Amino acid sequence: MPAELPIDSMLLRIFIGEGDVHAGKLLYEYIVLKAREKGLAGATVLRGPMGYGKSSRLHTSTILRLSMDLPIIIEIIDSQDKIEQFLPILDDVLQGGLVTLEKVRAIIYRSSAKNQQMVY
Numbered sequence: 001m002p003a004e005l006p007i008d009s010m011l012l013r014i015f016i017g018e019g020d021v022h023a024g025k026l027l028y029e030y031i032v033l034k035a036r037e038k039g040l041a042g043a044t045v046l047r048g049p050m051g052y053g054k055s056s057r058l059h060t061s062t063i064l065r066l067s068m069d070l071p072i073i074i075e076i077i078d079s080q081d082k083i084e085q086f087l088p089i090l091d092d093v094l095q096g097g098l099v100t101l102e103k104v105r106a107i108i109y110r111s112s113a114k115n116q117q118m119v120y
Contacts, residue, residue, distance in 0.1 A: 005041040009106040010083040014074040014090065016097040018047065027093065028072050034089055041078040048073065053098070077106065 020027035028045050035043045048071035
């Protein structure tokens with residue numbers, strides 16, 4: 001189970017292609033499952049409807065130019081130490097793409113018992 005998320009956290013953002021694979025698995029799935037295995041606080045995969053990278057080749061989901069390799073962004077958040085410990089895993093699996101790191105202030109909202117009551 002992931003530890004509590006510190007208020008002063010680090011956001012790891014990984015930009016790859018939808019069709020990228022590693023060890024017979026979609027790369028974004030592999031990375032998220034590895035982050036979970038390592039106990040990182042949270043991960044989200046976002047699919048971009050349009051984008052381009054180093055090659056300037058446009059990837060888009062429009063009907064006329066249907067791309068087989070849409071942009072994928074994986075966001076992982078945890079303490080700076082845990083994110084830095086995770087980076088060597090990316091070194092082993094990324095063949096291309098972009099990785100960014102930024103310090104973030106994490107504010108977690110949780111429902112209280114009072115807010116969970118139904119009001120009619």
